[in-house]
Amino acid sequence: MGATKLRESVVVITGASSAIGRATALRFARKGATVVLTARSESALRQLASECERLGARTLVLPADVTDEASSHELAQLAAGAFQRIDVWVNNAEESLFVGLQDTPPDAFRQRVETHLVGYLQGARAALPTFHQQGHGVLINVSSVFGTLGAPYQNAYATSKYALRGLSETLRQEGRDALVRVVTVLPATLTTPLLHQGASATHKRVKPLEPLYAADRIARAIVRSARHPKREVYVNGAAPRPRLLSTLIRRPLRPAAPASSQPLAPTPSAALSAPWRHSTPLRTGLLLGLLAVPVLLGWRWLAHSRGYFF
Template sequence: MSNIQDKVVIITGASSGIGEATAKELAAKGAKLVLAARREDRLEKLQQDIQNTGGPVIYKVIDVTSYEQMEELAEMALKEFGKIDVLVNNAGVMPHSFLYKKKIDDWNKMIDVNIKGVLYGIAAVLPTMREQKSGHIINLSSVAGHVVGPGSTVYAGTKHAVRAISEGLRKEEAGNNIRSTIISPGAVQSELINLITDTDLKPGIDKLYEDVAIEANSISRAIAFAIEQPYDVAINEMIIRPTSQER
């Protein structure tokens, strides 16, 4: 039996890409899922797909930039399933741009979703996990959390922050048997690049993703691997690139 069987897993950004693939991967291994995203039509379809295979799954429409909504999500998980074993902090945005373009709204959106959203997710589940003396928080960073490229400056800043937050969480909560995992994907087939409006950058990024991007289930398998380890084993960090991606 998989160590994922019957674990209650909250997934943010579950309506597409890595979040959707992770929901399907974990459902197939017997997890009880709490899905969260902004697009209800996508969540409803995903719920139906998973229920067709017999998996227990609920969803809630939320915006991760709202602490109150993240608290409500955690409360819903507890009410339905009685515990929270895993949080996958997957929601994120990537509107790359050169700094001189001064796309301030995009900067604020990345800070709000990629940093505050991660923190709000941690805050929502941590009291329960500390009380349980067990839990697992998986934060999605990026290769941009390791290497800063032209045009990715603000995005990379947010993803470096995710790594710092994850490492701090690990050190603070190891004594409570709460595991922390950072997963840093390279180019993955998803909707992330659709938000890029900088016309000097987008063609090159589109070409990169067209040439090398790997499927989202390449990341969902890694997430499942981290979750299914024995309780005394913590997979703290993984970088997962397409083989042909140089940086």
């Protein structure tokens, strides 16, 4: 979409029922965009649609399983049919799992790869024909900083996020239209339900390292990327320093307090934020020593010019 206005643009958002997807829908709605909302929970989507409409946006609710090819193509056809075009497609579905590699059930690993990689692939295959036909469009794949450096006890999540970066780069290389852009957004740790919801077989309570960032901050980067697409956008200072960040992530890993929930039993939620607000001890951090890395202020300008977003 280049630097054109967002008002009256048509935006499809997958995983729209909670967290980043929900915040992104509200951000686009405030800009006057038409938002097409999809996820598995129709009730959560209906609630979100009402909020977007109160902001003056047109909406379309289309519950779908993004990992299913037929569902993804139907989603694109219905969206384009209703509004005559699709300007932005945000691939955002998320599902986490906290468990060591040897204890990861194959089906659980496969399910996360289906969500984070196959689902995004199906979204791209559904959106790109419309983009090429109309001569423009922005595909935004929401990955993670773990797509650059991995994460202990998140083997399925990190593996699929790594692969997603490869998919995004391949799509860029295959691109035949300069006005069809592919953006990868890589957030750091958020105050979303992802860690709270993530199924766990570690019998440990999962607590992230601070500082944590609100989903709306990631949504702001996504909306900005729709107007000014760059190849990769690192959010909240999560600029890649793989060797340093990998070391910082490993060092805080120590036994955490036992969790009360059953292993591999995610908690459903349509919330925008997770239930932690206060200081989290470093020794219990399972994720992101990298958030000590919004390092030197002198890097800020350089990072921004290369596509990093703070």
